[in-house]
Amino acid sequence: MTHTENTRVAVNGYGVIGKRVAAAVAAQDDMTLAGVADVATDWRVAVARAKGYPLFGATLEHVRAMTEAGLDPAGSLDDLLGAADVVVDCTPKKVAAGNVERYRERGIKFIVQGGEKHAVTGHSFTAENNYDTALGRQSTRVVSCNTTSTVRTLSALKQAGLLKKARGVLIRRATDPWESHLGGIMNTLVPEADIPSHQGPDAQTVDPELDVVTMAVKAPETLSHLHYWTVQLTREASKDEVLGALRASSRIAFIRMADGLVALNSVKELMADLGRPHDNLYEVAVWEDMLTVQGDEAFYAYMVDNQAIVIPETIDAIRALTEIEADGATSIEKTNEALGITGRLVPEPVAA
Amino acid sequence: MTHTENTRVAVNGYGVIGKRVAAAVAAQDDMTLAGVADVATDWRVAVARAKGYPLFGATLEHVRAMTEAGLDPAGSLDDLLGAADVVVDCTPKKVAAGNVERYRERGIKFIVQGGEKHAVTGHSFTAENNYDTALGRQSTRVVSCNTTSTVRTLSALKQAGLLKKARGVLIRRATDPWESHLGGIMNTLVPEADIPSHQGPDAQTVDPELDVVTMAVKAPETLSHLHYWTVQLTREASKDEVLGALRASSRIAFIRMADGLVALNSVKELMADLGRPHDNLYEVAVWEDMLTVQGDEAFYAYMVDNQAIVIPETIDAIRALTEIEADGATSIEKTNEALGITGRLVPEPVAA
Structure with missing residues (x-):
């Protein structure tokens, strides 16, 4: 062309x-x-x-x-x-x-x-x-960014036949870096008044079959969102199976505490070091070593760059x-x- | 005497x-x-x-x-x-x-x-x-403060015959106010490397029967911890039943978004207005209007004053x-x- x-x-x-x-x-x-x-x-x-x-x-x-x-x-x-x-x-x-x-x-x-x-x-x-x-x-x-990450990860588990239901806590960045001079919360946490927060129902606009409930809270930082999930699997599974399911999406990437990627800021610095424009993290960055499977439940956390995903x-x-x-x-x-x-x-x- | x-x-x-x-x-x-x-x-x-x-x-x-x-x-x-x-x-x-x-x-x-x-x-x-x-x-x-709040709330649900299992996300304050000049995290979130975090097993030192898993993350604020819970109940229940179970503990107190208690800082200010020494919040402060029951699951958040509880x-x-x-x-x-x-x-x- x-x-x-x-x-x-x-x-x-x-x-x-x-x-x-x-x-x-x-x-x-x-x-x-x-x-x-x-x-x-x-x-x-x-x-x-x-x-x-x-x-x-x-x-x-x-x-x-x-x-x-x-x-x-x-x-x-x-x-x-x-x-x-x-x-x-x-x-x-x-x-x-x-x-x-x-x-x-x-x-x-x-x-x-x-x-x-x-x-x-x-x-x-x-x-x-x-x-x-x-x-x-x-x-x-x-x-939205939160919904995109939710749908990406839960769809990956669903496609592997592993997803029964998912319950998430979404810790949201207070504001975007470029407008943080306009004000944002400081030294506090602000829970969203409603449970479920809107992101769960929003994920269902993409896939109505998803059994997902979200709770959201605003934190005094500007780097990204951070999600914690408790997923009820359809059956007992190994950690490798769950990692394998997530790996099937090209837009989920694993990061590891053991590599020194211990917090939001270190992951953003990695994006800068990679030379990505605006330090963009396009992927859902899942902590691989933190992810835990106990019987038929999976527990994990990931980072969501609200500006890039x-x-x-x-x-x-x-x-x-x-x-x-x-x-x-x-x-x-x-x-x-x-x-x-x-x-x-x-x-x-x-x-x- | x-x-x-x-x-x-x-x-x-x-x-x-x-x-x-x-x-x-x-x-x-x-x-x-x-x-x-x-x-x-x-x-x-x-x-x-x-x-x-x-x-x-x-x-x-x-x-x-x-x-x-x-x-x-x-x-x-x-x-x-x-x-x-x-x-x-x-x-x-x-x-x-x-x-x-x-x-x-x-x-x-x-x-x-x-x-x-x-x-x-x-x-x-x-x-x-x-x-x-x-x-x-x-x-x-x-x-500890986190464990005390976990045991208080889950025991209240257990004693009402409502508790099957509980999965919590614990957002921890970065440091105590009096020593915040010594440094603390800024503008980031720092996940605890291990899932489950230690608080779940610690709650079991008080009550080995509790089926509880916790995940923890450090946030850049000094006021208190904030917990989000997803509780699998033993059966379908009403919101009133769950509130009633929690109310049975004299050291769980309800707060409401509708009363203007919309974040950690407003609750701490209330403690100051009440004239409590050091603005101590001795109770687990559960957001009553946020608490949601869907079928046999309860979702809620509460504040834990790490210095006072x-x-x-x-x-x-x-x-x-x-x-x-x-x-x-x-x-x-x-x-x-x-x-x-x-x-x-x-x-x-x-x-x-």
Whole structure:
């Protein structure tokens, strides 16, 4: 496929998700980034412009402001939508809801993020679960970071015939690093008022068969979420069987306390050392040595990079909606290859 | 009982636990604080001295240093032990192990804290569970804060015939407030390497029948621990039944999100507003409105003040070892009365 035949992708909203989606789209050989639209005129979009991304103002007023700021915008969001085959909406929750009507009127394919309700698109996406049913649709919703990780891991256990039910405690990061100056909780823990928290039911929008209950609590840190799970298996199993089931997903990677990966910060530092953009951890990082199986129960914990985990899913969702790739497994493989997702995080030792 | 007939209690180690034990002993009408022993000569012991607590140096050297600091020590630890019927050891873990030999040689009754192993005393204590078997013993171990809360809550469910098994995630405070300048984790979460974490097996030192598995993680806050539990009940039950079972323990108190008690810090502020010394939360504070029952499973979260929860247990342990009170329920009632433990935390509304 030559460059001009590539699927043209618009990214609306250049925040923590939008900037990562834009970079990931630019890294694929079957997509072209048509441009990014935003309302900001500061350093955030200056960097986008410097990367050579065509920049669009959300409205004509934003176009004017961008012009005044010397950002050389290529037009407005309308222009961007006119030049794209699919738009990934990465705007804040309330803004996204309004955009959806606009996408529908135009008839452009669109992807919303997990902050939106399932009903907005009627389809909730994770690549390993339902790529097929997203093929050719006008829209889908890439489920949230917490839900993505829940579905990835529980689906892996389910596919191995091991999953009966799962009960999880989700310790959530207080805020994203880039906006932590705006405030966040300090020196306390804030439980979510409702049990179950919304993530369990949300996982069921992808797979209604999952028997899952979640409880959530906010912690004073910005690095990632951390999930603890108690899983009732269908039968007694060995630790190796459970590890084997999880290993079957290319987007679950094992980490080990014994390797010095003892906390969220050490895993993030590893991502930086690997040279990943924004220190992205796209995988669900499961502590292999911590995982314990007692009879017919499995206990484990994993780390979820709330800013990064949905990025590969979004790339696959683009391929599914636009049908540039009919096979989910092939799309996942392409995405993984482009983003450096290899199934392992600590590099293999060099042979002696 | 007149003052001179009171049981004489020595407190060895005047740290976060020792200072609270000393104050709680002083608040009982059937005990007299024989004194506190420590190694410090700074503001910490100056306050103890100002409260009128007889002050003792851990060694003759410490006595000299206290004298030089104008603290007017009453003697050494040996003198204190000679003037007491029972000693509560509140020294750091490694120091306590050495002290135990000394207590044994002297034949003085002693209580160690949960940091010590069960084998040190051969008896692990929580007042509601095994006051009877501690009666007249030379020693017992008051189990740790996390274990105390686990045993209190699970025993309440067990006694109502509702407990089959319990799986908990324990989010631990990083360090105690008074020593947070010495360092603690920041902006990360640190999982405990082993599943199960030690608290589950430790709860079984009190009640070997408990089917309990715990996972633990350290969070960057200093206020308290926070536990999340998934409990498999013996049968389908209503939320009211589960609440009723927990309510049977006088040392479990309900709090409600709906009352504005939405996080650890708001509960600690309530303790301060109530005028409790050191803002002590002696009770296991269970979020009543968050607690959820689905079929035969209960889900709930509670707060554990790691510095305060073992204090009432320690007072009861003193009565059990010294046999000044043969009945556990009576001792618990006395302790509760003296410490202001009433079964509720938010004061009852004044009748119109």
